[in-house]
Amino acid sequence: xxxxxxxxxxxxxxxxxxxxxxxxxxxxxxxxxxxxxxxxxxxxxxxxxxxxxxxxxxxxxxxxxxxxxxxxxxxxxxxxxxxxxxxxxxxxxxxxxxxxxxxxxxxxxxxxxxxxxxxxxxxxxxxxxxxxxxxxxxxxxxxxxxxxxxxxxxxxxxxxxxxxxxxxxxxxxxxxxxxxxxxxxxxxxxxxxxxxxxxxxxxxxxxxxxxxxxxxxxxxxxxxxxxxxxxxxxxxxxxxxxxxxxxxxxxxxxxxxxxxxxxxxxxxxxxxxxxxxxxxxxxxxxxxxxxxxxxxxxxxxxxxxxxxxxxxxxxxxxxxxxxxxxxxxxxxxxxxxxxxxxxxxxxxxxxxxxxxxxxxxxxxxxxxxxxxxxxxxxxxxxxxxxxxxxxxxxxxxxxxxxxxxxxxxxxxxxxxxxxxxxxxxxxxxxxxxxxxxxxxxxxxxxxxxx
Amino acid sequence: xxxxxxxxxxxxxxxxxxxxxxxxxxxxxxxxxxxxxxxxxxxxxxxxxxxxxxxxxxxxxxxxxxxxxxxxxxxxxxxxxxxxxxxxxxxxxxxxxxxxxxxxxxxxxxxxxxxxxxxxxxxxxxxxxxxxxxxxxxxxxxxxxxxxxxxxxxxxxxxxxxxxxxxxxxxxxxxxxxxxxxxxxxxxxxxxxxxxxxxxxxxxxxxxxxxxxxxxxxxxxxxxxxxxxxxxxxxxxxxxxxxxxxxxxxxxxxxxxxxxxxxxxxxxxxxxxxxxxxxxxxxxxxxxxxxxxxxxxxxxxxxxxxxxxxxxxxxxxxxxxxxxxxxxxxxxxxxxxxxxxxxxxx
Numbered sequence: 051x052x053x054x055x056x057x058x059x060x061x062x063x064x065x066x067x068x069x070x071x072x073x074x075x076x077x078x079x080x081x082x083x084x085x086x087x088x089x090x091x092x093x094x095x096x097x098x099x100x101x102x103x104x105x106x107x108x109x110x111x112x113x114x115x116x117x118x119x120x121x122x123x124x125x126x127x128x129x130x131x132x133x134x135x136x137x138x139x140x141x142x143x144x145x146x147x148x149x150x151x152x153x154x155x156x157x158x159x160x161x162x163x164x165x166x167x168x169x170x171x172x173x174x175x176x177x178x179x180x181x182x183x184x185x186x187x188x189x190x191x192x193x194x195x196x197x198x199x200x201x202x203x204x205x206x207x208x209x210x211x212x213x214x215x216x217x218x219x220x221x222x223x224x225x226x227x228x229x230x231x232x233x234x235x236x237x238x239x240x241x242x243x244x245x246x247x248x249x250x251x252x253x254x255x256x257x258x259x260x261x262x263x264x265x266x267x268x269x270x271x272x273x274x275x276x277x278x279x280x281x282x283x284x285x286x287x288x289x290x291x292x293x294x295x296x297x298x299x300x301x302x303x304x305x306x307x308x309x310x311x312x313x314x315x316x317x318x319x320x321x322x323x324x325x326x327x328x329x330x331x332x333x334x335x336x337x338x339x340x341x342x343x344x345x346x347x348x349x350x351x352x353x354x355x356x357x358x359x360x361x362x363x364x365x366x367x368x369x370x371x372x373x374x375x376x377x378x379x380x381x382x383x384x385x386x387x388x389x390x391x392x393x394x395x396x397x398x399x400x401x402x403x404x405x406x407x408x409x410x411x412x413x414x415x416x417x418x419x420x421x422x423x424x425x426x427x428x429x430x431x432x433x434x435x436x437x438x439x440x441x442x443x444x445x446x447x448x449x450x451x452x453x454x455x456x457x458x459x460x461x462x463x464x465x466x467x468x469x470x471x472x473x474x475x476x477x478x479x480x481x482x483x484x485x486x487x488x489x490x491x492x493x494x495x496x497x498x499x500x
Numbered sequence: 501x502x503x504x505x506x507x508x509x510x511x512x513x514x515x516x517x518x519x520x521x522x523x524x525x526x527x528x529x530x531x532x533x534x535x536x537x538x539x540x541x542x543x544x545x546x547x548x549x550x551x552x553x554x555x556x557x558x559x560x561x562x563x564x565x566x567x568x569x570x571x572x573x574x575x576x577x578x579x580x581x582x583x584x585x586x587x588x589x590x591x592x593x594x595x596x597x598x599x600x601x602x603x604x605x606x607x608x609x610x611x612x613x614x615x616x617x618x619x620x621x622x623x624x625x626x627x628x629x630x631x632x633x634x635x636x637x638x639x640x641x642x643x644x645x646x647x648x649x650x651x652x653x654x655x656x657x658x659x660x661x662x663x664x665x666x667x668x669x670x671x672x673x674x675x676x677x678x679x680x681x682x683x684x685x686x687x688x689x690x691x692x693x694x695x696x697x698x699x700x701x702x703x704x705x706x707x708x709x710x711x712x713x714x715x716x717x718x719x720x721x722x723x724x725x726x727x728x729x730x731x732x733x734x735x736x737x738x739x740x741x742x743x744x745x746x747x748x749x750x751x752x753x754x755x756x757x758x759x760x761x762x763x764x765x766x767x768x769x770x771x772x773x774x775x776x777x778x779x780x781x782x783x784x785x786x787x788x789x790x791x792x793x794x795x796x797x798x799x800x801x802x803x804x805x806x807x808x809x810x811x812x813x814x815x816x817x818x819x820x821x822x823x824x825x826x827x828x829x830x831x832x833x834x835x836x837x838x839x840x841x842x843x844x845x846x
Contacts (some may be wrong), residue, residue: 124711125711125821128711128712128713132713133691133713143556144556146556147556147558152558154558155557155558285583287583287584287585288558345591348591349591349594349595349598350594350598352598352599352600353597353598363600440588441588441590441591442587442588442591443585443586443587443588443591443595445586449546452546452547452682452684453546453547453554455684456546456547456548456549456553456554457547457549457553457554457555457556458549458550458553458555458820458821458822459555459556459821461549461707461708461710461711461821462684462687462708462711462712464682464684464685464688465688
């Protein structure tokens with residue numbers, strides 16, 4: 051007892067640390083350190099603050115405090131505040147058009163459901179225990195578009211289209227079966243299925259056969275479902291607004307990455323024909339402005355097509371955008387490939403990996419990781435470039451915004467809709483950009499040397 | 501590699517699925533292919549009040565849209581079998597030439613070069629326009645001849661720009677053009693004092709002025725510096741189709757001359773007041789059949805859109821926001837001092 055007492059008496063007991071003096075921490079100190087460290091800095095801060103105050107104040111005055119929130123026509127807005135305040139009722143009235151274009155209002159749920167399907171399709175990618183993420187991602191790229199095409203377009207399904215739509219349904223069921231099985235049972239869907247059928251101990255060949263039959267049955271069921279599935283046709287001329295922008299840029303983006311990878315590999319290939327063809331494709335589409343390509347595909351292509359073929363205008367625009375984006379993406383990816391040291395290729399060869407295996411396992415993952423900022427930059431550029439389709443008469447978000455000011459009721463209203471469009475573009479582009487930064491951080495874990 | 505093929509196949513198939521519609525062979529006559537398709541591809545421009553206006557519900561209306569509706573009604577008796585193709589002026593003629601549009605109804609000026617060198621056929625004039633100038637009242641300017649040295653806002657890439665230069669050169673005056681391809685931007689520039697005058701077709705000036713904070717503070721100068729006969733256009737080489745569009749248009753004018761309206765057309769068809777009306781409405785003769793249309797096609801047209809005067813008053817007349825008076829202008833009937841003079845329907 052006495053010993054303990056002595057010990058406590060002898061041991062150095064630091065006092066709890068006092069908080070740093072107010073002058074060295076807290077917002078005031080931060081401001082002093084960063085904003086007012088010396089006279090020029092303080093002057094710049096004041097100037098910047100003043101400019102910010104004036105600009106933000108003016109925008110707020112116009113957009114919020116001085117704005118008209120309820121009116122029947124622009125004339126009412128003008129009579130109320132003149133041009134000093136924004137006139138939001140016009141934008142509100144047109145907002146459905148700016149989002150869905152001229153898509154029949156009573157059928158808009160189909161567009162929503164189509165995008166909801168996409169969200170559901172990729173939701174398993176965010177489930178922690180799901181391991182087949184690559185397959186799910188690939189299926190979203192390859193099979194979802196068929197399902198979406200029927201949601202959006204509807205109408206009479208041809209045989210070919212029916213086959214693909216059924217594949218889309220099949221893919222969706224597979225994704226969720228896989229996700230649930232992996233998330234909750236912790237094993238692939240195949241095993242869960244075999245267990246349920248009591249065929250776990252069957253021979254490998256039999257197991258494979260059973261799984262194939264199950265997949266085929268599911269496909270037949272999906273096919274039967276398409277026979278019963280009948281939606282009213284909505285021609286692509288009625289597609290528009292944000293919806294159309296997302297369709298065009300979505301297809302462009304999903305097409306451009308794989309196509310760009312193949313073109314980049316093709317250009318670096320040792321086989322002269324492949325390399326020449328890839329180079330020719332890339333250089334042709336990269337050295338012509340997108341607007342020219344769109345014009346070419348839109349107005350010239352029908353002249354070259356055999357008589358009687360009528361390729362939809364939206365399809366032509368999408369193909370043009372895809373080719374253009376692929377050519378640009380190919381060069382971005384080639385840049386990534388060139389950054390991979392020769393040693394990596396040699397190491398892969400020495401492990402006995404062939405061309406495709408080494409590309410898939412060693413080279414491409416590194417190249418893509420390096421190029422994430424450039425790839426996402428390309429995506430964002432493409433997303434905004436799709437506004438050019440308005441020139442060939444597709445009613446994308448921009449042309450819809452422009453149409454507001456030509457409505458007899460809201461004649462001349464054009465700053466407000468463009469303001470809203472700018473915000474919509476900002477939200478989408480900023481989301482893409484933030485996602486890419488998150489992805490970079492995640493992939494750089496343990497590798498980043500600062 | 502297999503994966504890449506699958507990707508290509510997938511993208512191809514989606515788009516194929518979305519979009520392969522049964523094609524219209526060019527070898528057919530336009531009327532046949534339109535009938536086979538089941539709807540009329542009518543090209544209009546980017547939304548423009550009065551002529552091809554788009555409202556928030558997504559419906560097209562206007563003086564030119566009524567021409568599309570009238571042709572649709574003439575063919576099927578239903579004015580709504582129209583797919584409106586809203587296209588920028590840059591591609592309007594190629595879109596017609598490559599067979600995508602069956603006709604244009606989009607305030608296109610009839611000029612010699614367009615009619616003779618671009619493979620186009622102008623059918624009739626449904627609106628006589630002319631270029632004018634809009635100036636603020638307090639500028640004190642009362643005549644275009646006082647605009648020497650002015651800066652003038654003008655749409656780029658149109659005949660408007662060329663007419664402007666011609667007019668100033670012909671009168672030995674100087675001016676500085678301020679150009680943009682967006683009307684709203686130009687109007688905003690003009691209202692902000694960025695130019696002394698704004699020039700466009702007078703119908704367009706009237707429409708824009710109606711949306712100014714104070715319309716009475718601006719005045720359209722009396723001078724008309726160009727001739728702008730606007731009318732529907734078809735592809736050259738199918739005269740039968742051009743005839744249909746032309747005579748549907750003339751029919752609407754003839755109906756106004758005879759006093760046949762949307763309201764009384766049924767009654768008039770039942771007991772025509774005279775041989776002219778009887779021929780127009782297909783009660784006598786077979787003008788319609790000769791054109792490949794039902795004999796009573798004008799009855800359908802008039803039931804759908806009314807006569808020319810009714811269409812005019814509905815879309816651009818004095819009681820609309822556009823407010824272009826008709827009486828005494830070129831657009832009045834020839835019997836009322838205008839030059840709208842339909843050839844006889846016989």
